[in-house]
Amino acid sequence: MKTIEELNFPSDVKYTDDHEWAKVEGDLVSVGISDYAQDQLGEIVFVEMPEIGDTFGQGDEFGSVESVKAVSEIFLPIAGEIVEVNSELEDAPELVNTSCYDKGWLVKIKPDDLSEMDSLKDQAAYLEMLKG
Amino acid sequence: MRYLPHTRQDIEQMLAVTGHADLNQLFETIPDSAKTKTGLNLPDALSEWDLNVEMEALASQNAACGSYTCLMGAGSYDHHIPAIVPYLISRSEFMTAYTPYQPEVSQGTLQGIYEFQTMITALLGMDIATASHYDGGTALAECALIALNKSKKANKIAVSSLIHPAHRQITKTYLNPSEFEMVEIPADKNGLTDVAALKAMDGIAGVAVQSPNFLGNIEDLGSFKAVADEKECLLIASFTEALAHGLLKSPGCFGADLVAGEGQSLGMTKSFGGPGLGLLAGTKKLMRTLPGRFVGKTTDSNGQRGYVLTLATREQHIRREKASSNICSNNGLNAMTAAVYMAAAGKKGIREIAQLNHDKAVYLKNVLVDAGFSSIYNGAFFNEFVLKAPAGFAAKRRELAKKHNLYAGVPLESYYPDMPDHYLFCATETVTRQAMDLLAKEVQ
Numbered sequence: 001m002k003t004i005e006e007l008n009f010p011s012d013v014k015y016t017d018d019h020e021w022a023k024v025e026g027d028l029v030s031v032g033i034s035d036y037a038q039d040q041l042g043e044i045v046f047v048e049m050p051e052i053g054d055t056f057g058q059g060d061e062f063g064s065v066e067s068v069k070a071v072s073e074i075f076l077p078i079a080g081e082i083v084e085v086n087s088e089l090e091d092a093p094e095l096v097n098t099s100c101y102d103k104g105w106l107v108k109i110k111p112d113d114l115s116e117m118d119s120l121k122d123q124a125a126y127l128e129m130l131k132g
Numbered sequence: 133m134r135y136l137p138h139t140r141q142d143i144e145q146m147l148a149v150t151g152h153a154d155l156n157q158l159f160e161t162i163p164d165s166a167k168t169k170t171g172l173n174l175p176d177a178l179s180e181w182d183l184n185v186e187m188e189a190l191a192s193q194n195a196a197c198g199s200y201t202c203l204m205g206a207g208s209y210d211h212h213i214p215a216i217v218p219y220l221i222s223r224s225e226f227m228t229a230y231t232p233y234q235p236e237v238s239q240g241t242l243q244g245i246y247e248f249q250t251m252i253t254a255l256l257g258m259d260i261a262t263a264s265h266y267d268g269g270t271a272l273a274e275c276a277l278i279a280l281n282k283s284k285k286a287n288k289i290a291v292s293s294l295i296h297p298a299h300r301q302i303t304k305t306y307l308n309p310s311e312f313e314m315v316e317i318p319a320d321k322n323g324l325t326d327v328a329a330l331k332a333m334d335g336i337a338g339v340a341v342q343s344p345n346f347l348g349n350i351e352d353l354g355s356f357k358a359v360a361d362e363k364e365c366l367l368i369a370s371f372t373e374a375l376a377h378g379l380l381k382s383p384g385c386f387g388a389d390l391v392a393g394e395g396q397s398l399g400m401t402k403s404f405g406g407p408g409l410g411l412l413a414g415t416k417k418l419m420r421t422l423p424g425r426f427v428g429k430t431t432d433s434n435g436q437r438g439y440v441l442t443l444a445t446r447e448q449h450i451r452r453e454k455a456s457s458n459i460c461s462n463n464g465l466n467a468m469t470a471a472v473y474m475a476a477a478g479k480k481g482i483r484e485i486a487q488l489n490h491d492k493a494v495y496l497k498n499v500l501v502d503a504g505f506s507s508i509y510n511g512a513f514f515n516e517f518v519l520k521a522p523a524g525f526a527a528k529r530r531e532l533a534k535k536h537n538l539y540a541g542v543p544l545e546s547y548y549p550d551m552p553d554h555y556l557f558c559a560t561e562t563v564t565r566q567a568m569d570l571l572a573k574e575v576q
Binding site: 046048051054066071 | 284451
C-alpha cells in the first residue's frame, strides 16, 4: 500500500467519508471510488453494479467492489437515478485500480438535488480526514 | 471404529485426575430427577461372533437391491458400481476428510473437488460447478433462491409439476418463510410440462424444468429457454438421473442458466434413500451468485501447481452476513465418489452405460406392452417410462416381490391422484433380460 502522499486526489471532484468520489458533468454526476479506496482494497476482480433506472438516496448502498481479499459495499454520494453504468468494468475491473478517476468510473446519476454536493468533502477536507 | 466402554481402571484413573471420590460425586451437579433409577433395559452383551450373526439376521430382513431385482427409479437408481469406486473412496485420506478448512494442507482433497467440478461441468455443458450439495432437492431450492435474489422485480419461481415431488416440496419449504412464492406449471396430455401455461405466467424470476421429467419423458428445454428469455428470467434445468446426460444433449446446449440435479447414479448406492449428491452448476455470468465452495487451480510463487478455495469473498469466509445461502457445506465424500466413478467409466464408458440403460428400458416397455400394459406417452424417454397396468396388477406386484424378489414399478397415484393404475417403470444396466421376461410372463 502507498502512503497518502503517493496517492492522487484531484481537486475537481468531491469525496465522501466512505471514500467514493463524485464529479458534476453537465446534468449528470459521475461516481467512483478514490485512489485511497482502490489502494486499500488491492487487486480488484469484480464490480457489482446497479441497473440503469434504479434510484437511490444519498448514502444508499448501490453495489460492491470485490478484490482478492475483501468485498466493500459502495454508497451513492448524492441521491439520484442511475442513468449509466461503466460496462467496461465487466471485463476489465482492474481499471478501477489503474484509473480510478477516469476509465474506472462506476456509475453516472441524474441527481435529485445537486445541492447535496455541498455536503461532500473537498480535496483539502478529504486529505485532512485521511491523515487523521 | 470400535466402541469400547471405559474399564474400571479407566474410570479410576479419570477420578484420580479430577479429584472425585467416586462417580456419584463426579455427577453430583446432575439433578437426581434427571438420573435413571433403574438400569437400562438392554439385552445381555454378545460376543463379536454372536453380534455379527444378530446383525446379519436383522439386515437380511431388508429387501435391498442386489438380492432383489429393482424396476423402480423415481429419483434413486440401481446401477453397477465398479470395484475401484468403493476401494478408492474408503482410503482414509478421502473417507475422513471433510471440508478443507485449511486449504493449504488439503491439496489432495482440493484436487479431488477440482476434478469433480471439472467433470460435472463437462457432463452438464456448464461453465462452473460447485463443490456439491446435500442432494438434488436442496440444489434445486438453492437455484430457485439464486434466481429470486437476482431478480429485483419478480418474486415468483415457476416450477414444473413434473419435477420430482420431493424436490418440489424441498423448494417450497425453503421459500416458505420468505416473501417468495413457488407456482407450479401444469403438465400437458403428453406427460410434458405445458409450455403454453408457462407463457401465461407473469412476474417470474425463474423457470425450473426437469428432464427427463418425473414421468420419464424428455422435455424440450430449448422451448423453455425461449420463454425464459422472453420473460427475462433464468432457466433452471433439473434432473434426478445424472447418467441420462451420457446420451442426451446437455442442459448447457439448451442455454440453461442454472442446473440442479441428483448425482446418486454416479457411483453411489441407493442406501435406502440417502445420502445423495446435490449437483449445482451455472454459467460464468452467475458464478458470484452460486452458493457453496469452489476450488480453482493456480501456481504458487515457485511455479508449482496448487489448488485453492476460490471466490471466497462471496460468502462464508469474508462476508457471511451477505451470503445468499445457508449452504456452506458439501457432500465431500460423495463428490469424490462421483469423481472416481466418472473417471473410471470415462467419457465413452458413460455414453455406453447410458445407451445400455436406454436399450433395456425400451425392451422392458415393449415386453410389458405385449403383456397387456398400455403405453401412455409416445415421446422419447431415457430409462424410465409410465404404463397403465391391466386389472389386478397391484396384487400381482406384491406377489412378485414375495415370490420372485422383483420390484415392479412405482405406483403414481399417490403423487398424481388422476393417475390410478399408472406405474413408473425403470430399467438400468443392472436388470437382466431374464428378469424382464419373467415379469412380462407373470403379468400376462
